[in-house]
Amino acid sequence: MATWMFYILGAITVVATLLAITQRNPVHAVIYLVNSFFALALLFFLLGAPLVAAWEVIIYAGAIMVLFLFIIMMLEIAPGVEADRYGPNWLQWLPILLLAAALGICTLLLTGLDPVGSNGVPHWYASPRDFGYALFKEYALAIEVVSFQLLFAAVGAFYVGRPERKSKSPAGGDR
């Protein structure tokens, strides 16, 4: 059963990601990508890593994609007027409906298999506590290195985006 679900979810992830890179409308692309992240999160959950699944949703679907959406909307890249040229665009929206339906079914199956979350614990199950210990004890050095890389990126972004000195506008006054 779990194997089947793994393949269904894997297929959904691949199809949604493919749709995300082929869509012309950036907002639709973002939604497909969110869909694929959801499938990924469910995969992690299925493999016994609920913490990683939660992070996948919080960080990727909930924060990074929202940021993407924010930028797309702020720059008005999205072809908004184009929508009504196609009339009722059922065909255009069929894929996302199918994907959402498949994801919904998988979610139902997952909860149906193990409604209380007690008897279906796989032997490779990683509780948040074990996961935290592994992350910050065994792999502490690697984590530090990676986080330093993020710090460099943040400092670099700050440097690139610093206010020009000659402009009279108050620093940080633009958003």
Added chain:
Amino acid sequence: MTEQLIMLGLILAKLGLIFIVILTLAAYLVLAERKILARMQLRYGPNRVGPFGMLQPLSDLIKLLTKEDFLPAAADKWLFLIAPGLSALTALLTFAVIPFGPPLEIFGRTLPLVVIDLNIGLLYFLGLSSLAVYGMALGGWASNSKYALLGSIRGLSQLISYELSMGLAVVPVVMMARSFSLTEIVMAQAEIPYALLNPPAFLIFLISIVAESKRIPFDMPEAENELVAGFHTEYSGMRFGLFFVGEYINLIILGSMLTVLFLGGWHGPWLPGVVWFSLKVLAVCFFFIWVRASLPRLRYDQLMHFGWKVLLPLALLNALVTGAILLWIGQ
């Protein structure tokens, strides 16, 4: 087999009860807000439909259901249709992890008064609250209207900013309770609620959830006098109703989270646990309404500065200090 059937029946009854109670509570919260706001502004508020206007939510519902469901010509149809549902659904789903009472004994069986006690319950709440942004963002974008789009953009930036400080304010709680499970967090507060143990985290969380609920003084996404109605300008009928109900369900959820994380959940003397929980949640909701009646709206840049330059560093510092103290005590 019968054992399982009885358990299934109990669980279904619990689900149905929660669903009905939440929706009714959300509807009456609207009435309560209108009444309390009116009293604070020296008016009467709705008092025509039924005794004391008690049937007002019902008549509002009938009105919303029978109104025309308008679809703007240039809208992105599917997204426009889906967005209100997303908004209400994410709000409703969050209640799944909130424990609203101590485990109940029925016919010799223990029934936990929570839909599912996930060991990542807190992260589930954070995940859904970050997904709640999509309903608003997509609704505003799909309407293809300048006001709605502006409202969405403001809402997006506001929610991303305040989600960070909200998440960081919760970190000390997790450190003190040593668990992500909301039931265990409530259990850990049997003696002293965390609002007293860690007031800075409580205050930061409180301010952040007011911002998360998109209410005055943080109601930039739907500032009436600048943006018509913000992201739901183009919505009518029950689709608008879904946004509206979602907002009030969200209010209940955020009140419950504050109760669970900082106010000791169902713990309290004399009264049964469920009553204490409801009282605390309603008190938080009243506080939200009170804030709305008393404070003016912040300007957009003030809001962003406050979030990034004050709340976020404070929350980080608080997490650091709490961790240090916990380590020191532990030694």
